[in-house]
Amino acid sequence: MARLSLSTKRRLLVTINALLAFLRVLFAVCAAGYTYVNLAVKKHRQPSRPLAIRVYKQVEYLYTLVYWSDAICIDQLRMDRQSFHKLCRILINKGQLRPTRNVSIEEMVAMFLNILEHHKKNRSIALYFTRSGRTVSKYFHECLKAMIRCQKDFWKTPEPVLEDSTDSRWKWFKNCLGALDGTHIRVKVSERDKPRYRTRKCEIATNVLGVCSQDLMFIYVLPGWESSAHDARVLRDAVSRRNGLKDPNGCYYLVDAGYTNGNGFLAPFRGQRYHLNDWRDGYRPETAEEFFNMKHSSARNVIERSFGLLKMCWAILRSPSFYDITTQRRIISVCCMLHNFIRREMAIDPIEEAFDNQPVAAIENLEDDDYVNIKEDDVLVSSLLELYHDPKWRADTGFKNGYLQKLQDMIEAKLPNCGILANPHIESRIKTLKGKYVALSEALSQSGFGWNEEAMMLDCKRSNKKDAKGLYGKPFEHYYALGEIYGKDRAMGTNAGNAEDDEEEVREEDASMNQEGVRADDFFEQMNMTTDGGSQKARALDDMAKKFGVITEAIAGMAPKFEGLINVLSTDKDLADMQGKLGGELRKMDFLSPLQVFHVTNKLAKEHDLLRVFFTMTDEEKKDYIINLLQYGLQ
Template identity: 45%
Template sequence: MVAIFLHIVSHDIKNRIVRRQFARSGETFSRQFNAVLIAVLRLHELLLRKPEPILGSSTDERWKWFKNCLGALDGTYIKVNVSALDRPRYRTRKSEIATNVLGVVSQDMQFIYVLPGWEGSAADSRVLRDAISRTNGLKVPQGHYYLCDAGYPNGEGFLAPYRGQQYHLNDWDIPPNTPAEFFNMKHSSAQNVVERAFGLLKGQWAILRGRSYYPIKIQCRIILACCLLHNLIRREMPIDPLEQAIGESEEDNCDEDESVGNDHYTHIEISNAWTSWRDNLAREMFDQWRNKRCEIHVCLEKWMLWSNQHQFLEKKHQWTSIEDSKLVECLLELVNSGKWKADNGTFKPGYLQQLEKWICEKIPHCGLKAQPHIDSRIKMLKKQFHAISEMLGPSTSGFGWNEELKCVVAEKSVFDEWSKSHPNAKGLRNRPFPHYEDLATVFGKDCANGQGAMGFSETVDEIDKEVDNDANSEFDHLSPIDDLIGSATNSHTNTATTSAQSSKKSRKRSRNEDPLVEVLTDTVKKFGDIQAVVGDSIRRIADSFQFETEGATRRMKVFDELKQIDGLTNEQRVKAGKLLVQNQAYIDFLFTLDDEFKLGFILRLFE
């Protein structure tokens, strides 16, 4: 079954195809597939890569610049199959239904940590904040860090590139001219190890390239299992044929081991000290590279002058409470009209112009334009609403909502600690937000909540609970969607079982709380009873037809039987045949008699 499991995940084979190829039932393959899947997940402590920092003596051109770096992280989208109600939350900016998977990779392209399950609409930084706040989540020891792209904040433990600088440069064609550009060039060369790891992962396992038809929970487990198998392949096959095929090569430079501390970063906090450390690192890297090449492209003083240039910002519009209330009122009109809400949770093109028209009608001479006033204000309200919703969510504690003042209430220490890892929440404590209930109608149901996101430890714990609580469940909740239908059909076609089996199934069925399943179960059971009655009637009708056919055959053979009886004249044979064909019972009795009694029976008919 291990080979069949690998065949399914590597070629994205459906359950119905596999059972036809191997001539086994779909229930067998579904049960064994999930058994192998669970077994692979239980090996996560052995197959996950342990992070090892880059040493100062490293000679790797990609990583020698980043001392104490543990690896790189990034997010990727993997298509999933969810219900129509959940699709707006899982819809990405490219209108695909996918889950946002966080992957943390070592220098040799092995996964250190993986967190699937977050909705595709969730930002990468939000997924990372959730990962480091979990009990068994991503651990970043003090003094160490991971490389990340510009989609993540440049905070302690996570080193991001400079924004607004060229990123993909090289030493010969387009050389860097400033420390920031050189830092981005080396950062890009090292950080893309996670992109290559994702490329190999999806190249090896075809089930991750398309939208599979498993439930979202099983799809997330498959993603975790594929990452573990990827690590096993990297560990046992130093030369990967697939990696050579895509023109990539990687050496294992993690032969030395160095212990790391037990103190870890528990949140992402942007600090001036970390920014200054990055600036110093960039200058140091640039000076080393410049001295080695013996060329000076742009001196450090010119870069400092360039970076400190004053930028004049356009004066922003100061929104009033009346303008905010009218804007929210117009947003509710858009939602209630049913014409402007798109399937991906946003509004259809042209909604800003419609809002501008309505607001100008409600507040004449306000001077509000679709761009940039209304657009930027909607983004601000949406950001604040999501920040408050996250604070009041079921997974947090220490926050409350004051109905009179319409604001978030919490102790200052709790709120300050929360704000370190959630910068959008800054300033919202005890600050009135009167439109929270109305904005819940506009943005609430499309907000990503990350309820399905689980790492390796959480997944294994959940599997153990399912094994303990649902060991006797009638329907295999790990089965694919198309296999659930088949297993339900097979379970009700064998209704003529023993009473003990029937009572056992009734006990299992009573555990299912889904009313739709109960209705379908009762309907199938009634249909089985009706089918049994109809089958019995058809059987009796068939027996009657068969008896009539056998009687007609015997009537055709009566005269042949009479010719074989000695002692009868031809006239007596004709008369006896006339009497026999008038009574089918006489014919049946004649054919049951021995030859020595047949003459006496015929003569008795003439009396």
């Protein structure tokens, strides 16, 4: 790159100096505007309480929660004081949670636990802790991410039942690691996603897979699946995930009849008495299968107790929250981690003692029958499609109440004296047809499977026929019709994720964030906190003040860069001046010939360091320096 001439550098230096002067004037104007608008905002806001009183109330409330007594701490934060402070240390050392000038770690964690246990809104927590809603929301998410970062410290490591176990419930199941089941937790989703998350009881919920040990501690949790997904489908996803449920490797988990009996999973005998309610009132098992089911149900009940205790302790899991679905999924995982932490750290849990006195409800065991012929299938699907296109019968759930009776009337009109009733015939057959459609859709979404339009059946490679057992070679004429009706309601599991997936997401977010921006102090927010939202004019002035502040910060950041450029150009200018004066200084020395003046000038003009040293010397030192340079330094 060619060097700039001295005249060009001088013109550039003059231009930059002028620009810097302009920026300084603009900075002063913006700073004055920022100050003026801030004063105007304060006039339009109601005067807040004195800062000293607010800080006193904050400290007093926090002291009452975490220092006064274990009873208050357990009632408000779900754990005793010792466990609370240990949790704070874990979040500091492993969760990368950091305090700010105005908010301590204890206060952050106390707000976080208070929201989880009592499901309070931000405005309620802000009132209790004398903080703004923004502060509460900010540190709730900070604590949530901190828990996710250290999630590996909270999960239980599975341990098999030993051969010499004396536990009356588990001694029958050697090498068993625990129990597995699913539960529904209500969530809030968008209107578009509600059909996929709607349960049989018309609630919007997510299907949560939980695996727990013999001592009611969670080993693995996978929340986020839509509640319309079958438990077995959620389990397949958990096993196939990169960070999923690990292979038991010779051991197994107890599962209920909703899962398939297979490698690593032990289900009860079907068609036999199973649930605990069946063995009450003095009823005794009569066969070996019933005896096995009784022991199986008694041991597997540990997962039901774990879910019940979890929901009893954390109110945020008993009703839908107003966070996005990803945050709700993380909240479920974090509540399970805290459940394990409390059981590990607290010798006596009063909430668990209260829960143990409640009866355990039995689980529904639904069965399906198939007793409709092909012609009746055609009439049923065509009638169902007619009803789907009728806006009077469509709803978020698919159809409005009473649609089964309407279908019965439509089928009776087309097939007189067929004897098909709304319940159980039509209801059961619709469930069967929908299940086949879902199974085919899942197969077609995988590689190696296709759809034969002529035969209306699944087409697959020879190597995939084993995976398509029960679907391959069987025509299904109603695939497109049912896809039009139920296609948008099919569960996909797009929002499902376990704690390790959440940890990867959080760490990716941490890597992409500017930590200085994230950890900005909330001093101005603390000073400007008000009890009322303020008028529209005050909010407009507040926005203007923020814009002035952004401009001022940008100008303040530009000024040092321009000053550095000026310093560089100024240094080049001084060097050019020295090079111009060098010839005159050398010609003052009478003992130098014109040729020697030329050689010395050429040498010093190239060596900038030598040139600067030359001009720092006295006249006598310059002569000695040049003589020495002529003798030794010009070769």
